[in-house]
Amino acid sequence: MELNGVPLHPLVVHAVVVFGPLSALTGLAYAFVARWRWLLRWPLVVLAVVTAVASLVAVAAGEDLLSARPELAPIVEEHEEAGELMRNVALGYVLVAGFAAWALGGASALASGRGARETRLGIPAAALLVLGALALVVTVFLAGESGAEAVWG
Template identity: 35%
Template sequence: MVFDQVNGLPVHALVLHAAVVFVPLLALGAIVYALVTLWRPKIGWALGLLAVIAPISALVAKLSGTELYNRLIDEERVSPAGRAILDQHMDYGSMTAWISIALGVVSLVLVALTWRNPRALPRVADLAFAVVIVVLAGLSAYYVFKTGDSGATAVWGSY
C-alpha cells in the first residue's frame, strides 16, 4: 500500500520520471568512468551516487507500477488490449529495475576498486569491467526506452 497513492494520486505517476532521468545518467556515467580513466577522480563520487539512486528509483517505479496495475485490474478499468500493453510494460519495467541494479552494483565495485588509484586494476580487469558496463548500460538504456514507450502507449494510445 505504501507504493499505491499519495493524496489520491498514483505514486507511479509521481516517481517514474526519476527512473527515466537517473537510469540513463547512470548508464552514461558508468560508460565514461569505465572508459576514461583520467576522469575517474573527478566523477567517481557522482557515479557512486547514481549507482545507488538510479536502481532505487527504478525499483520504486516498478513497485508503484505494480500497485497501480493491480488497482486498475481489480477495478476492471482496463480493456483486454490495454491489459496486454500493460503486461508488456510491466515486463519491461521489471527488466529495467533488474538491469539497473546490476549496473549499479558493477559500477560501485569499479569505483571501490579504483577510488584511490584510477589505474589500480590490471589492464585485463579494466577491460572486462568496461565490456560489462557498456553491455549493461546499453541494455538499461534500451529497457528504459521500451518501458517508457509502452507506458506512454498504455496511457495515451487508443486501444
C-alpha cells in the same frame, strides 16, 4: 500508493527516466575517460543506486496501481514486463558500477598522485560497465515506450 490523490507510479517513473540515462552516461564517461575517474567514481555509484531504488519503487507502485485498477491489465502487460526487466537491469548495474569503481583507476585528484591505481580487471570492468550502461538505456527506453503506448495508444 498515492501522493495527494495522484498515483505514485507516474511520479516515480520520471525519476527513473532522468536518473537512468544520467547514470548510464556517467558510466560511459567513467569507462572511457581515465582522467575523469577520480571525479566520477562516487557520482557513478550514487546515481546507479538512486536509479535502482527509483526503479524498485516504480515497479512496486505500478503493481499497486494495477491491483487498484485490474481493468488495465490487458493494456499494460507489455509495459509491466519491460518495467520488471528494467528493474533487474538497474539492480545489476549497481553491481557493475560498484565493481568498476573498485577495479578502474585513473588519475588522482591529489598533487602527490596517491590513490591512482588500476587492478588487472580494468579492461573487463570497463567492458562490463559499457554493456551495463547500454542495457540500462535500452531497457529504460523500452519500459517508457511501452508505458506511453499503453496510456496514450
